[in-house]
Amino acid sequence: MQFTVSLPEWAIQEQARLPSHIPSLEERMRIVIRFSGLNIEYQTGGPFAAGVFERDSGRLIVIGVNRVIPSNVSSAHAEIVALSLAQQQILHNWDLGSDPLAAFQLVVNWRPCAMCYGATLWSGIRSLLVAGSDDACERITGFDEGPLHPEWQEELAKRGIEFQDGMLYKEAVEVFKIFRDRGGRVYNSRQARRPPP
Amino acid sequence: MQFTVSLPEWAIQEQARLPSHIPSLEERMRIVIRFSGLNIEYQTGGPFAAGVFERDSGRLIVIGVNRVIPSNVSSAHAEIVALSLAQQQILHNWDLGSDPLAAFQLVVNWRPCAMCYGATLWSGIRSLLVAGSDDACERITGFDEGPLHPEWQEELAKRGIEFQDGMLYKEAVEVFKIFRDRGGRVYNSRQARRPPP
Numbered sequence: 001m002q003f004t005v006s007l008p009e010w011a012i013q014e015q016a017r018l019p020s021h022i023p024s025l026e027e028r029m030r031i032v033i034r035f036s037g038l039n040i041e042y043q044t045g046g047p048f049a050a051g052v053f054e055r056d057s058g059r060l061i062v063i064g065v066n067r068v069i070p071s072n073v074s075s076a077h078a079e080i081v082a083l084s085l086a087q088q089q090i091l092h093n094w095d096l097g098s099d100p101l102a103a104f105q106l107v108v109n110w111r112p113c114a115m116c117y118g119a120t121l122w123s124g125i126r127s128l129l130v131a132g133s134d135d136a137c138e139r140i141t142g143f144d145e146g147p148l149h150p151e152w153q154e155e156l157a158k159r160g161i162e163f164q165d166g167m168l169y170k171e172a173v174e175v176f177k178i179f180r181d182r183g184g185r186v187y188n189s190r191q192a193r194r195p196p197p
Numbered sequence: 198m199q200f201t202v203s204l205p206e207w208a209i210q211e212q213a214r215l216p217s218h219i220p221s222l223e224e225r226m227r228i229v230i231r232f233s234g235l236n237i238e239y240q241t242g243g244p245f246a247a248g249v250f251e252r253d254s255g256r257l258i259v260i261g262v263n264r265v266i267p268s269n270v271s272s273a274h275a276e277i278v279a280l281s282l283a284q285q286q287i288l289h290n291w292d293l294g295s296d297p298l299a300a301f302q303l304v305v306n307w308r309p310c311a312m313c314y315g316a317t318l319w320s321g322i323r324s325l326l327v328a329g330s331d332d333a334c335e336r337i338t339g340f341d342e343g344p345l346h347p348e349w350q351e352e353l354a355k356r357g358i359e360f361q362d363g364m365l366y367k368e369a370v371e372v373f374k375i376f377r378d379r380g381g382r383v384y385n386s387r388q389a390r391r392p393p394p
Contacts, residue, residue, distance in 0.1 A: 001286065003201070004285075006199030011198075062198070074281075074319045074321065075281060080272050084270045084272060085199075087269050094270060094384060095271065113319075114314060118314070118315060121341070122272065122341075123272075146318050149311075
C-alpha cells in the first residue's frame with residue numbers, strides 16, 4: 001500500500017538540458033516560471049512549479065511541477081513535489097537543513113498556499129524566493145490559496161528561513177492569465193469563494 | 198523521477214483485521230490512536246495516525262501513519278499519507294468531495310499541523326474529527342505544529358468542513374508521553390522554539 005507522484009516526461013527532459021548551476025536568482029525564477037507555463041501547455045498539471053537549489057552556489061537539485069490531477073493526489077502541489085523529490089530521490093534526507101555546508105533554497109512562481117507554507121517550514125530549506133504574494137493568483141486563476149497566519153513572514157524568519165518576494169512578478173502573472181484564458185481546471189475551490197466572473 | 202510513500206507492513210496487516218465499517222466515532226478515534234502508538238512501538242514513524250472513513254456509514258477507507266523519517270519525505274505526515282492513499286489507491290480521485298453520495302471524514306489523533314491543515318482543506322473531506330487541539334502535543338513531544346490562522350476553525354466551516362474536537366483526548370496524550378519517555382526523534386523543530394525542559 002503506497003502512493004507515488006512522478007514528474008512528467010517533458011520536465012525530466014527539460015531539466016536534463018539545464019546547466020548544473022544557476023547562479024543568478026532571476027534566472028532561477030525565470031526557469032521556474034517557464035516550467036509553470038509548460039505544465040499547462042503540456043496539460044500535465046496546474047500552473048505552478050517550484051525549484052530546489054543550493055542557495056549559494058546555485059546548484060540545481062530538482063524542479064517540480066503541480067501534479068494534483070494526473071496523480072490523483074490533492075497534496076501534489078509543486079512545492080511538495082520538488083521538496084519530496086529533493087529529499088527522497090536526490091539528497092536522501094528528510095531534512096534539507098541538516099548539511100552544515102549547504103543551505104537550500106525553494107524558488108516558487110507564487111507564494112505557497114496554506115499547505116505548502118507548512119511544508120516549507122518542515123522541509124529544512126533556508127531560503128524561500130517567490131515571484132509574488134498578493135491576491136493576483138487567486139483573483140486570476142480562481143484557486144483557493146487558504147488562510148495564512150497574519151505573521152507568516154515573521155514565522156518563516158523565526159525558523160531561520162529567509163524570504164524574498166517580487167522576483168519577475170509580471171512574468172508569473174502572465175502564466176496565470178494564460179491558464180485562465182484556456183479555461184484551466186481549478187481543482188480546489190469547489191467549496192470556497194469563487195473569483196468574480 | 199518520482200517519490201513514493203508506503204505504509205509499514207504492520208499497518209497493512211492491522212487494517213486487514215479491522216471490520217469494514219466502524220459506525221461509532223469514538224471507536225474510529227480509538228483505532229487511530231492505537232495506530233499512532235503502534236507507529237512508535239514498531240519504530241516506523243512519528244506518533245501520529247489518521248484515518249479516512251465514510252462519514253455516515255463508517256466505512257473504513259484507509260488508515261495512514263506518519264512516515265517522515267523512513268520515507269525521507271518531510272511532508273509524509275499521517276494526514277497526507279492517509280488522504281493520498283485514499284485518493285490515489287482506493288477512490289481514484291483527487292477530490293474526496295466529488296461523490297454526492299458519500300461524505301468523507303478524516304480522523305486524526307491531534308489537530309493537523311500548519312501543513313496538514315491546508316492539506317485537509319484541499320482534500321475534499323467534509324468532516325474533521327480530532328482528539329485534541331491545544332498545546333499538549335507541542336509541549337509534550339517537542340514537535341513544532343506551525344502557525345495556524347487565528348480563525349482556522351471558521352475557515353474550515355467556510356469550505357464546508359465540519360469540525361469536532363476532544364474525542365479521547367487523554368488517550369491521545371498518553372501516546373505523546375510514551376513517545377517523549379522513549380526519547381522519540383523530533384524531526385521538525387531544529388530551527389524553531391523548543392519546549393521547556
